[in-house]
Amino acid sequence: MADQSRQIKLAAAKKKLKEFQQKSSPTSVGVEKGGGGGGGGGGAGAKKKRKVKGLNQHDASSTGRNSPDNDYTDTNGNGSLTEEKRPLSSTESLRQLSQQLNGLVSGSSAAYVNGDSPPAMGERELEGRNQELSAALESSNLTNSQLNTKLDQLAQQSQVLSEQLQKERKEFDQKSSKEQGAMREQLQVHIQTIGILVSEKSELQTALQYTQHAARQKAAEAEDLNNRLQGTKQRVSELERTLSSVSTQQKQFEKQNKEFEKERDSLRLEVFRLNNLSEESKQQGSELSEQIKLRTQENGAMRLELEDLRKRLEIADLMLQQCSSQSDPSNATQQVQLLLGEKQQLEAHNHQLMESISQLQTERDCYAEQIQEEGRVWKDKTEQLLTQVSLVAEERDRNINRVQDLEASITELQHAAALLSQEREAQDNAEPQSSGPSESEVALQEALNALHQEKHALTAQYQAQLRDNEQLSRMCTEQETRLGELERQLESQVQEDGDRRRMLEDVQSDKATISRALTQNRTLKDQLAELQNGFVKLTNENMELTDAIQTEQHVKKELARRMGELQEELHNFKEQLELKSQDTQGLMEQRDQVAAQLQQYCAGYQTLVSEREQIHHQYLKQIQLMDRLQHDESQGRMHLEISQNQLKQAQDYLDLLVKDNEHLKTEVKDLLNSSALGSARDQGDGVESQSMQESPEQSTSIVIPEDFESKKDMEEFIRGALTRVEAERDEARRQLEEEHRHHMAARHQASMALSLEQQHHSHTDVHDHDHHHEHDHEHHHDHDHDHDHHQDHDHDHPHDHDHHHEHDHHHEHDPSQDPHSHCEHGHEHSEGGVPVEVHQALQAAMEKLQQRFTSLIREKADLKDRVEELEHRCIQLSGETDTIGEYIALYQSQRAIMKQKHQEKEHYISMLAQDKEEMKAKLAELQGLVMRLVSERNDWYSRYTAAVAGAGSVNPDLLPVGEDLTHQEHQAHSHTHLNADSGAEAMEVIPLSEPTPGLESPSSQAQSSGTSQTDSKSLGPKEDGTAQQIMQLLQEIQNPQGVLGSPPFLGENPCIPFFYRPDEQDEVKILVV
Structure with missing residues (x-):
């Protein structure tokens, strides 16, 4: 509509321009074209500058600031100029008409002399007209600036309104999100309650099925019991007949059992005798093992004596070293004599030891003959060890001789050193200035060094011999351990052979007893068959004789018996019906108990949910504490690194100090060496x-x-x-x-x-x-x-x-x-044989073994009785375990059902959590789309206001007289009113009218005017796209995850009817329908 009104206004303006051009004369137009271009233009320009200086600075700043808006009004280049000059052209036409009329009236009286006066008057009139036109232009610019300020104010009002809309939408979104969260929580609670009710229903159904099945089983059992009663009555009559025959057979079996018991006692005595023999053989083996141990102990004692001899040799070496360090020869000779005496004693003792070793070898060889191949190997190894011991003794004698030679040489050198020291003192007294060792001292010192080297070589040889001896002793110990292991293996094999023999004897005796029992059972069976045949023959004969006599009595007795049985059966059936009624009452009570337990389970589940939330809060607190601890650990690591760096610095400083100390020590040593030369003369x-x-x-x-x-x-x-x-x-x-x-x-x-x-x-x-x-x-x-x-x-x-x-x-x-x-x-003490203490210890060990054997036999008999009792108990427990297995199977089935339901609940809870997250994301998208729609609407509104303002500035003649001012006053009044309202409600107002650094070029004005039209045309599809996206998001929010995501127990439409009312604390109390 705005575009159409604008085009209509432009067409009317063009018509008026054409009419004005037709009315204007060609002469006046020529004068305007000729004179207005030169001096008139300059005067008008000067006057325009003077008038512009007198204007208000606020208007100038507003025009400069809103220059793009002025450019926006120039839609089609030249067309905009004609639209601005439209009111000026109408006034000029009126003035020209008035001047022509005046000229016609005064044309007769005027006289042109040279043709100069009329042109002069025309120029003045044109200058006046130009001034008037400039004044008109300035007034139009002022009006344009005022309109631009009004546009800015309107844009600010629109921004304030958009901010209010955004705030209201945010509040609405927050309220809606809170309500949706409350609804979601109510849905979760309802879903949980429905799941609990469904689980209770399924459990009650299973309990009813179980009770019905039990009732059916009990009815079948009652029928079976009735049938069994009839069968048992018939069997009782037959068993009474067989009792008499069985009693006679039982007496015969008792006699046979007594005979078997006597045979068993005799077999037990034989087993006891065989056990005694095996124990005696074990005792003999233990005595032999003890003898072997005694021999090994004697060998160890001999080794200890050898080690004592070695240690005495070491003591002798020490004594020799001490003698070498002394200066008096008398003490050295005394010590040498003492050492020789000790050497003789040691040789005598060594001779005795060798004799004792030879005796032990003979005894060992005798004992090795008893032990077969292993003893021979041990004998060869011991002979090798003896040869090595003899070699060691020979080397020891050689070392002793060398030590004596060295001692003699050391004493000689000491005497020579003493003489040299005396001569040196005399030389020092005679010649104090001379200093330095003589050639004889150097030779003696070299001899001493050579002797020290020989001594070190001897000590090295001696240590090597000691190592060889240690290796030999280790070999001996390893061989002894091997012998002990072989003896143990022999004993274990002997024991296993004895056990096998006992097992074979037991098996043979068991086979003999079983064969005897089988033969006796066969004979008894044959006798029973003969007795049964004779009994059958007798009974047949008696029955044939008594059948004819007792037929009538028998019929009467059977009738009476049947009547009594029927009465007893009626009484039993009544008792069974009473028992069944009691069972049904018990089952009803159990059902009530199960329902109460289910209610308790629901309450416990709710408490568990609350506890889980508390545990989650505690977990979050622990995570915070862990973060703090990690922060503290990182700080501690930083402190540790700092301290380690300080320690490294301190260590470097200490190393420098140590180097300085070493340098000072070297200097002090040099000083001491220099001072020692001077102090040696006096000391x-x-x-x-x-x-x-x-x-x-x-x-x-x-x-x-x-x-x-x-x-x-x-x-x-x-x-x-x-x-x-x-x-x-x-x-x-x-x-x-x-x-x-x-x-x-x-x-x-x-x-x-x-x-x-x-x-x-x-x-x-x-x-x-x-x-x-x-x-x-x-x-x-x-x-x-x-x-x-x-x-x-x-x-x-x-x-x-x-x-x-x-x-x-x-x-x-x-x-x-x-x-x-x-x-x-x-x-x-060892040469006399086995000591008394060892013999007493062996006797005590034998007594202990006998006591242990008797106790073991008793324990074996007790254990057999205990095994029989345990087998009986195992049979009882096997029956009980079967019933327990059935209960366990029922419990596992119920537990599997509960687990499956719990998994379904957890799956649905996870789905709800995913829906919640998706809901949050969709709400965020919706908020962004709403913000984009608001920004698009604000842009559209600003462009609409700009277009309306441009249309009003183009054709002000369309408005009636006085309406322009009233419209402007009404806009100003509404603008102030809106500013007052928005200032009371808005928290922050963003200023949009900021001062620009300068005016833009006319090319930018043209571009902005061109783009405004294209933007106004493209607003429609964008708004449609955002609206469609918002509608799609709303549909997705209303149906999260579709029907597929709903749990199976909710059906196709997961809608639960419930009423809710929020408390003062925004909490919802749910009433489920």
């Missing part, structure tokens, strides 16, 4: 100087100052350091003495414990004790090494060293003799 010989040079390497706890003030301070510091070193050396000697005492006491206790354990313990304990002695030997070797390490400090105080050495020798000599004498005593 004595060169041996002390060497010890002083070596002492700083050991004493690391002395704090060395950086600078010494004088030489005296340095000497005092060195003397203090020496005193500290000597104090530390004394403390180390004391600690060594205490450790040596503890070590010797422990060795003495171990030797005493060995003698006791040889009589009471097995070979495994002996092996553990050997390992303990090896550990003591290693500790003693470490102690010797420490003693050699501290040998350099003993040169400073020889007197203290001699005293210490004598004290150690005294402590070492006494315990070495005690275990020797103790070992000899043990050997003398």
